[in-house]
Amino acid sequence: MSLSLDIFNEDTAKQAEGTEIYPISGEDIYFKVPRVGGFEYQKQIRKIIKDTYGIYHEPDDIDMDLINAVWLGEYVTHFGGFVDAKTKKPVKFTRENCRAVFRNKGYHQSLCKILINKASNFEFYLTQEGREAIEELKKL
Known part of the structure; x- marks a missing residue:
């Protein structure tokens, strides 16, 4: 059997x-997240580290959970499907609301990690042909 590289x-x-x-299968909550791991992401992460810790810092002192949370706050392009815990009203996407969501340290080990991990998975970013090739592979 030969596979297409479209996968x-x-x-x-x-x-x-x-x-x-x-982040939760079967629920309406979603975040529109750019791809993690490429050149642009790496540049963005380096800039956030420099802005947060300065030019001179010890690599061991960098809190990557914080850095990833800042990155999500700056680069998530949309979200929806959830309400404010206090007001019970839907949270509208604005950059400030996005930053506020990811500033919450209670989300750094859960929501942030889920989004970063999923945004690292190529399957979420496939072309239509790529998705079709994956479906064909699953049928075998």
Whole structure:
């Protein structure tokens, strides 16, 4: 059996603009997250580290949970499907609301890690042809 390399064909627009990631399967909560791991992501992370810790810092002193939370606050392009815990009203996407969500340290070990891990998975960013190739592979 021969496989098409389309199973690895990522959509560059989704990589840059984000794709909807659902942290809880079967629920409406989603975050539109750009691809984690590429060159742009690496540049963004280096800038956040420099802005947070300065030019001179010890690598062992960097809290990557904090850095990833700041990155999500700055680069998630949309979200929806959840309400404010206090007001019970839907939270609208604004950059400030996005930053506020990810500033919550209670989310750093849960929500942030889920989103970063899923945004590292190429399957969320495949082209239509890539998704079709994966479905064909599953049928075998």
